[in-house]
Amino acid sequence: MEIKKLKLTNFRNYNSLTVEFSPFINFISGDNGEGKTNILEAISILSLGKSFVTSQEINCIKIQEEYAYIEAEINSDKVKKINFVISPLGKKVTLNGKEIKRISELSSKCLTVTFSPKDVRIFKDSPLERRKFINLSLSMLSKTYMNLLKQYNEFIKKRNLLLKQEIDWLYILTLDEQIAPLSYEIVKIRTEFMKNLEMKVKQIYKYFALDESEISLYYKTFIPFESEKKEYVKKFLEIIKQNYESDLKRKSSSKGIHYDDFTFLLNGNDISIIGSQGQNRIASLALKLGLASLVENISNDKPILLLDDVLSELDDYHQQKLVEILKNLGQIFISGNEVNKTFENCVEYKVSNHEVRRITKNG
Ligand SMILES: Nc1ncnc2c1ncn2[C@@H]1O[C@H](COP(=O)(O)OP(=O)(O)O)[C@@H](O)[C@H]1O
Numbered sequence: 001m002e003i004k005k006l007k008l009t010n011f012r013n014y015n016s017l018t019v020e021f022s023p024f025i026n027f028i029s030g031d032n033g034e035g036k037t038n039i040l041e042a043i044s045i046l047s048l049g050k051s052f053v054t055s056q057e058i059n060c061i062k063i064q065e066e067y068a069y070i071e072a073e074i075n076s077d078k079v080k081k082i083n084f085v086i087s088p089l090g091k092k093v094t095l096n097g098k099e100i101k102r103i104s105e106l107s108s109k110c111l112t113v114t115f116s117p118k119d120v121r122i123f124k125d126s127p128l129e130r131r132k133f134i135n136l137s138l139s140m141l142s143k144t145y146m147n148l149l150k151q152y153n154e155f156i157k158k159r160n161l162l163l164k165q166e167i168d169w170l171y172i173l174t175l176d177e178q179i180a181p182l183s184y185e186i187v188k189i190r191t192e193f194m195k196n197l198e199m200k201v202k203q204i205y206k207y208f209a210l211d212e213s214e215i216s217l218y219y220k221t222f223i224p225f226e227s228e229k230k231e232y233v234k235k236f237l238e239i240i241k242q243n244y245e246s247d248l249k250r251k252s253s254s255k256g257i258h259y260d261d262f263t264f265l266l267n268g269n270d271i272s273i274i275g276s277q278g279q280n281r282i283a284s285l286a287l288k289l290g291l292a293s294l295v296e297n298i299s300n301d302k303p304i305l306l307l308d309d310v311l312s313e314l315d316d317y318h319q320q321k322l323v324e325i326l327k328n329l330g331q332i333f334i335s336g337n338e339v340n341k342t343f344e345n346c347v348e349y350k351v352s353n354h355e356v357r358r359i360t361k362n363g
């Protein structure tokens with residue numbers, strides 16, 4: 001899948017911008033603050049309905065303007081055109097000219113995987129960031145997962161409300177009997193996802209790493225997935241019951257799959273504790289490239305890769321390794337101050353003065 005043409009109106013520092021892109025590697029060059037990340041951000045919004053820069057997309061509206069508008073022509077079986085409006089009233093999306101009811105309908109249409117410098121901290125960040133990674137990735141890959149998670153979140157909201165009202169335990173138990181099998185289904189999908197992702201990440205980490213360390217992925221969930229649903233539900237209800245008193249005190253649900261987490265192990269030790277900066281960098285890149293490869297396997301379509309400022313994170317050796325691996329991936333947007341020798345065969349788009357110019361080589 002590729003973005004053929006992108007149009008931005010009142011988006012961040014762009015008044016009005018139209019650019020046609022290459023289906024291969026697009027190198028977005030320019031000085032700091034010119035608007036390189038803004039272009040990648042617009043593409044990520046088209047894909048997930050969410051920005052990887054801000055949690056409030058309203059910040060993308062150009063200062064003193066009333067709305068921001070993103071439009072893209074896409075080369076894919078699923079969608080040809082996406083229009084996205086961000087205004088103080090909310091977000092409005094049309095796919096092939098037809099408005100969609102929920103933003104979540106977007107996420108399986110235009111698939112993207114983003115790597116930005118803040119991802120380097122993913123293993124050291126709070127578990128919330130890693131849960132976001134799991135949920136966003138799976139929301140691209142499985143409609144079933146999205147629906148299950150939505151139901152689960154509604155149940156937990158209701159449970160917390162009941163805890164605040166100091167309601168009789170029996171009411172909560174009825175709720176827990178519904179939450180238990182739902183948790184099983186979600187953990188089943190997460191476990192499968194983690195297993196497949198681990199295989200990809202292992203390969204990619206090995207490819208990049210200069211040392212011999214073995215990487216593995218450790219999925220943390222309060223009851224490890226058991227193939228027997230009955231067994232899982234039984235254990236679930238036991239643990240939840242043990243926590244009822246403390247839940248009542250805290251007035252919130254202290255145990256459950258909403259606290260799931262994962263980490264990478266380097267030779268069996270948690271990378272967030274023992275990993276060097278370099279190992280964290282390569283591992284986080286392997287995580288995202290591994291996801292891209294997994295998305296391709298599952299959806300039968302190459303996702304668009306958004307690599308923001310990745311080169312500043314890599315030395316020459318790793319840049320060379322990266323460019324080799326990118327050749328096998330689909331459309332790529334990579335931002336950086338300038339195109340160096342390693343990336344000289346990419347199509348360059350130079351950003352300056354709120355404009356984007358395609359640089360034609362050899363005159
Ligand atoms: N809502 C906005 N309205 C106008 N300009 C904005 C807005 N948000 C960010 N900017 C401008 O966008 C520029 C930063 O763009 P960015 O894409 O992050 O640059 P870089 O090229 O370094 O990646 C800054 O000049 C900033 O002032």
Ligand SMILES: [Mg+2]
Binds near residue numbers: 036
């Ligand atoms: Mg930037």
